[in-house]
Amino acid sequence: MKVTIGLLGCGTVGAGVVELTRRRAGRIADMTGVRPVIKHILVRDEQKPRGVVLEGERLTTRPEDVLDDPEVRVVIETIGGIEPARTFILRALRAGKHVVTANKDLIALHGEEIFDAAEAAQAEVFFEAAVGGAIPLIRPLKGCLTSNEITDLKGIINGTTNYILSKMTETGAGFDEVLREAQELGYAESDPTSDVDGLDAARKLTILASIAFHTRVRLDEVRVHGIRSITAADVAYANDLGCVIKLLAVGRERDGALQLEVRPTLVPKAHPLASVSDAFNALFVRGDAAGDLMFFGRGAGSMPTASAVVGDLIEVMQHLRMGITETRGSNRLPKKQVHANQGPAGRYYIRLTALDRPGVFAKIAGVFGQAGVSMESVLQKRVKGEDAQIVIVTHAVSQGELAAAIQGLKDLGSVPSIDNVLPVEELEGEGPVLEDVMDDVVRTHPELS
Amino acid sequence: MKVTIGLLGCGTVGAGVVELTRRRAGRIADMTGVRPVIKHILVRDEQKPRGVVLEGERLTTRPEDVLDDPEVRVVIETIGGIEPARTFILRALRAGKHVVTANKDLIALHGEEIFDAAEAAQAEVFFEAAVGGAIPLIRPLKGCLTSNEITDLKGIINGTTNYILSKMTETGAGFDEVLREAQELGYAESDPTSDVDGLDAARKLTILASIAFHTRVRLDEVRVHGIRSITAADVAYANDLGCVIKLLAVGRERDGALQLEVRPTLVPKAHPLASVSDAFNALFVRGDAAGDLMFFGRGAGSMPTASAVVGDLIEVMQHLRMGITETRGSNRLPKKQVHANQGPAGRYYIRLTALDRPGVFAKIAGVFGQAGVSMESVLQKRVKGEDAQIVIVTHAVSQGELAAAIQGLKDLGSVPSIDNVLPVEELEGEGPVLEDVMDDVVRTHPELS
Ligand SMILES: NC(=O)c1ccc[n+]([C@@H]2O[C@H](COP(=O)([O-])OP(=O)(O)OC[C@H]3O[C@@H](n4cnc5c(N)ncnc54)[C@H](OP(=O)(O)O)[C@@H]3O)[C@@H](O)[C@H]2O)c1
Numbered sequence A, B: 001m002k003v004t005i006g007l008l009g010c011g012t013v014g015a016g017v018v019e020l021t022r023r024r025a026g027r028i029a030d031m032t033g034v035r036p037v038i039k040h041i042l043v044r045d046e047q048k049p050r051g052v053v054l055e056g057e058r059l060t061t062r063p064e065d066v067l068d069d070p071e072v073r074v075v076i077e078t079i080g081g082i083e084p085a086r087t088f089i090l091r092a093l094r095a096g097k098h099v100v101t102a103n104k105d106l107i108a109l110h111g112e113e114i115f116d117a118a119e120a121a122q123a124e125v126f127f128e129a130a131v132g133g134a135i136p137l138i139r140p141l142k143g144c145l146t147s148n149e150i151t152d153l154k155g156i157i158n159g160t161t162n163y164i165l166s167k168m169t170e171t172g173a174g175f176d177e178v179l180r181e182a183q184e185l186g187y188a189e190s191d192p193t194s195d196v197d198g199l200d201a202a203r204k205l206t207i208l209a210s211i212a213f214h215t216r217v218r219l220d221e222v223r224v225h226g227i228r229s230i231t232a233a234d235v236a237y238a239n240d241l242g243c244v245i246k247l248l249a250v251g252r253e254r255d256g257a258l259q260l261e262v263r264p265t266l267v268p269k270a271h272p273l274a275s276v277s278d279a280f281n282a283l284f285v286r287g288d289a290a291g292d293l294m295f296f297g298r299g300a301g302s303m304p305t306a307s308a309v310v311g312d313l314i315e316v317m318q319h320l321r322m323g324i325t326e327t328r329g330s331n332r333l334p335k336k337q338v339h340a341n342q343g344p345a346g347r348y349y350i351r352l353t354a355l356d357r358p359g360v361f362a363k364i365a366g367v368f369g370q371a372g373v374s375m376e377s378v379l380q381k382r383v384k385g386e387d388a389q390i391v392i393v394t395h396a397v398s399q400g401e402l403a404a405a406i407q408g409l410k411d412l413g414s415v416p417s418i419d420n421v422l423p424v425e426e427l428e429g430e431g432p433v434l435e436d437v438m439d440d441v442v443r444t445h446p447e448l449s
């Protein structure tokens, strides 16, 4: 017996899916009793060279060849973006075809519509590849870990920004230069907005948080900060403070309300997330029963992404053989409150430019004291004739206290710019560990004591 | 609707299962449409205080109360050991009851018999908790990752030995002292054989390797070395060499043949496995499509283990609701060859005692040269009047070359004892990184050059 598959798209991921499905066809037949056969592949341009040699698979530019072929039982979508992927997937589902997709944008923005359509048609949608590439995340969260009340998600889930930040750390180069290089090497898109502004990570967090917290999270509920504001100076200061800068996606549930954030963060070098470099992804999960878990692996790439897609395909085929469609009731999820401005208390890194005049430090210290924010360490470097660059790391403060301090600084007049404000991650189970190791720096400036 | 459950055992794991099933009953009902109800709990001693307050659940000492009750659809086994757990599980399966177990000993030794009985009865057996406690390992290997040809498994899968080695590293104390302490704290059993001799890790590796390599591995095919031979001196030398000692379980498939080994190993401090301390477990998996993956979390404990058991229970309940039993054909697995003595080439740490006489070093060096083994670094410490303690780290050698060198040393007459031989783990993607940082040590002894 065989199961006929229609593939939408044959780019980076699609070509990997063709190759891997072929490589594993025998195993899949052994495991499921049915042989997967990709019949059609939809593309825009039939003449374009493909990353894989096609054998029996027929290229087409007409969506109906795939979507209206009754022989096709499973549609694999690797086109990306919202349209026409959304329309194609909905059409496939309504025709009772099962769908496997790697499309995080679509699931994050139109997940509800797609899951509803699937449920109505008794069809299945799998999307393991949409988050974390090859790393099994979606299925463990939907499966093994449903025995847990999950309280925390924290991870590095965008490879492009992680690559850029890793390279900035290694080379000391600035953001623009490293981005250009990453684009030349194909590690960043020609339009890098979605990655560097944190949107891609936010979409993935939307998907993960919806599953982990058993609710439906909207993309606009995630506070998003990208990495464009990170300068070579921030990377160097972070290093002096024993940290690296990582773009973290964080989801928490406290007392029934969620906090969701994507934000560049100072991560102490001894923290396990600090060593996740380049194109790797990692996700920490904390559950009330399981405790702390971490999942780590390749977040993108042709074969790693195909690994997840074909893993889903095998599951669909097993279900087909057993004659079941699995709807786990994920569509009747309660909406949970999201607190935009109530992250937990934590330490912050603040880089600012101040007029280099007598008494200015005392004024800054006064503002912090007024706001109830105490300072853990202070670094000062002279930058121009007039101005001083100051980096302050606070002790743990609430977001309200932090906001008050920032406002106070702005009102001061002698602080022309607040250049960056970044959270500082704690090492689990330990207090603050920042050690100031700069030579050319004033630690605890006399005027502040 | 409800599903009636029979629980065998109410110790560390069983009590956690009672507690967690109760805590998640509402969620499970939402997800599966059925409510889990634990009706009977089999124990040896009804009077013993339990780690959980029983509500509706009835304690019994008569196995037939659980196994012969037709209302019981699922049996959860948390007794441990081979008998009577084996007989109970087989009886439950033959009566068409589904089984969830945390019993690695039983699955490792009698897996085939149990899976056969399940298949014959169209019942399911789940055992996520048997390896890696709370970490989802079994299901990702059986699910998402079946799209891969897995080539490598490498991990820390025994918490007791990891705790002991971590404490030896932290405190500098010897094995016996730390073991005694661990027993007092309840981290090690009064009979620690199964853990410290590496048998528990070997059983878990048997289970993981069977699934990952799609074959049936026998326990006696795993080469097992425990940690009793590790002395405070080894831990200190390892530290001097920039390493920690970890008990690694390693499985590899090369050209269709397997290598399976549990062995204390020097792991460079920068290696991700080096920072897995105390009761945590971690598993590296390498697949042909996914590349490198790592899974990390709590390997034992009441609630972490219950997390996996109840996760399996939820899966069983979903299958019950959908009217399916899933047999993935794991019983028709081809037997693969296992090479007992053909690990890949690698570096080794050799600690030996030599007579401290002129010319002995030259003789030792001669033996190594003869065997084709070149030395990366040599440490020497004087121990008694007569003898010198020598630690040699080799460059990468084959197991044959290593064996020849060891035999040569034994034949030498001037080497009264070879105290320990341990593999040294490489940092991925880099060459040797050992840096000798001892002061009181002869690095590259003049006689050897
Ligand atoms: N790349 C990764 O590492 C990665 C990782 C995880 C998830 N994903 C997700 O996987 C999906 C695919 O990514 P990708 O990197 O493989 O993209 P890609 O390389 O740009 O490939 C897209 C493919 O879709 C086809 N296509 C685009 N628009 C189409 C249309 N209107 N009609 C028919 N065919 C159309 C293209 O056809 P032509 O070839 O003829 O132009 C191309 O073959 C995206 O959702 C992405 O987010 C990618």
Ligand SMILES: NC(=O)c1ccc[n+]([C@@H]2O[C@H](COP(=O)([O-])OP(=O)(O)OC[C@H]3O[C@@H](n4cnc5c(N)ncnc54)[C@H](OP(=O)(O)O)[C@@H]3O)[C@@H](O)[C@H]2O)c1
Pocket (backbone or CB within 6 Å): B008, B009, B010, B011, B012, B013, B014, B042, B043, B044, B045, B046, B048, B077, B078, B079, B080, B081, B083, B084, B102, B103, B104, B105, B129, B130, B133, B299, B300, B301, B302, B305
């Ligand atoms: N502990 C962990 O962290 C952990 C982690 C992973 C897997 N596991 C596995 O989980 C299983 C249970 O471990 P555990 O630590 O919970 O063991 P445990 O604390 O010793 O509990 C064993 C339970 O089984 C009952 N029992 C033993 N023999 C029995 C018999 N012949 N008839 C009826 N009841 C019997 C005992 O009854 P009484 O209470 O009346 O003596 C006790 O309640 C083992 O297979 C173990 O390998 C444990």
